[in-house]
Amino acid sequence: MQRQLCALLASATLLGSVLSGCVPIYYVEDESGPEVYVPDPPPQPRLEVRPAPPGRYYVWIPGRWHWDGGRYGWRPGTYRRIRHKTHRYWVPGVWRSTPRGYVYGPGHWR
Numbered sequence: 213m214q215r216q217l218c219a220l221l222a223s224a225t226l227l228g229s230v231l232s233g234c235v236p237i238y239y240v241e242d243e244s245g246p247e248v249y250v251p252d253p254p255p256q257p258r259l260e261v262r263p264a265p266p267g268r269y270y271v272w273i274p275g276r277w278h279w280d281g282g283r284y285g286w287r288p289g290t291y292r293r294i295r296h297k298t299h300r301y302w303v304p305g306v307w308r309s310t311p312r313g314y315v316y317g318p319g320h321w322r
Contacts, residue, residue: 250284271292273291303319
């Protein structure tokens with residue numbers, strides 16, 4: 213009997229740790245910051261597979277290229293929670309060509 217109980221507890225613990233690894237973690241990065249001018253344009257956006265939303269009232273924010281001071285890096289897309297019954301939508305940021313170089317205009321809610 214005690215052996216069965218230990219096996220059951222071990223199985224439940226293993227199942228819990230496996231399932232907790234399956235829960236996606238969503239984070240939000242602030243897109244604001246100082247304007248940085250980059251000499252070269254960013255690569256084409258990556259094709260992302262959008263996972264199922266973590267719940268109701270979440271909006272997908274697509275991934276984007278960011279400049280880390282020496283090269284471009286990819287920030288993957290994520291979900292952001294919106295208020296119930298809001299009529300706002302996300303306008304993605306864009307890289308613009310200027311006489312000083314390429315500069316990122318951050319995304320925003322409209």
